[in-house]
Every structure is written in structure tokens, then in C-alpha cells.
Amino acid sequence: MSDIRLTAWVRGRVQGVGFRWWVRARALELGLAGAATNLDDGRVEVVAEGPRDRCEQLLVLLRGGTTPGQVESVTERWANSTGSFSGFVER
Known part of the structure; x- marks a missing residue:
């Protein structure tokens, strides 16, 4: 199974x-x-x-309102993975 890329734009007090x-x-x-x-x-x-199922889990968490911010909406886009990341960073 190949990896996928999820790009999500989160709006609210985030x-x-x-x-x-x-x-x-x-x-x-x-x-x-x-x-x-x-x-x-x-x-x-x-x-x-x-993996797509894990990206979907993250999307559910973002939409679930369990975050420290006040999420108002989440818009997503799916694409093939580019493999350009190693680890996860905050910017």
C-alpha cells in the first residue's frame, strides 16, 4: 500500500x-x-x-473539536505522497 498526502486547512482560533x-x-x-x-x-x-487510514484518523481528530484551538472548519485535499518529509515539524 502506498502513502498518500493529506493537506488540510484549519480555520478558527488555531x-x-x-x-x-x-x-x-x-x-x-x-x-x-x-x-x-x-x-x-x-x-x-x-x-x-x-497510510491513508492514518491520515483519515488525523482528519477526524482535526474535525472532532478535541484540539487546543477552536476549530470552525477544515477543508482538505488528497494527493499522492511526495515523500519530501522526514518527521513532523511545526512552523
Whole structure:
């Protein structure tokens, strides 16, 4: 089974170290590589690569409201993995 790339844009009160740290911790628990980055428009972009089922689990967590921020909406895009990440970083 090949890896997949999930790109999710999270809107709400999510810009901050606490939210990005939480995303990183969940992604690492799921064995995903990628990054969480603040965007200029107030959203956080989460890019995760790994098995599709684990990326889907991360998406459920992002939408589930269990994060330190107040998530209002999550928009996602799926693509083939590029394999360009090693580990998971917060930016």
C-alpha cells in the first residue's frame, strides 16, 4: 500500500504554538510525516503523509473539536505522497 498526502486547512482560533504542537503530537502518534504551518489569513495548513487510514484518523481528530484551538472548519485535499518529509515539524 502506498502513502498518500493529506493537506488540510484549519480555520478558527488555531494559530498558536499549542495547536501546532497538538497536531504534531497526534501526527507522530499516528506515524505520519509532515508539517503544521500558520498562514497569513489566520488558518493553519496541516500537511501529513503516510497510510491513508492514518491520515483519515488525523482528519477526524482535526474535525472532532478535541484540539487546543477552536476549530470552525477544515477543508482538505488528497494527493499522492511526495515523500519530501522526514518527521513532523511545526512552523
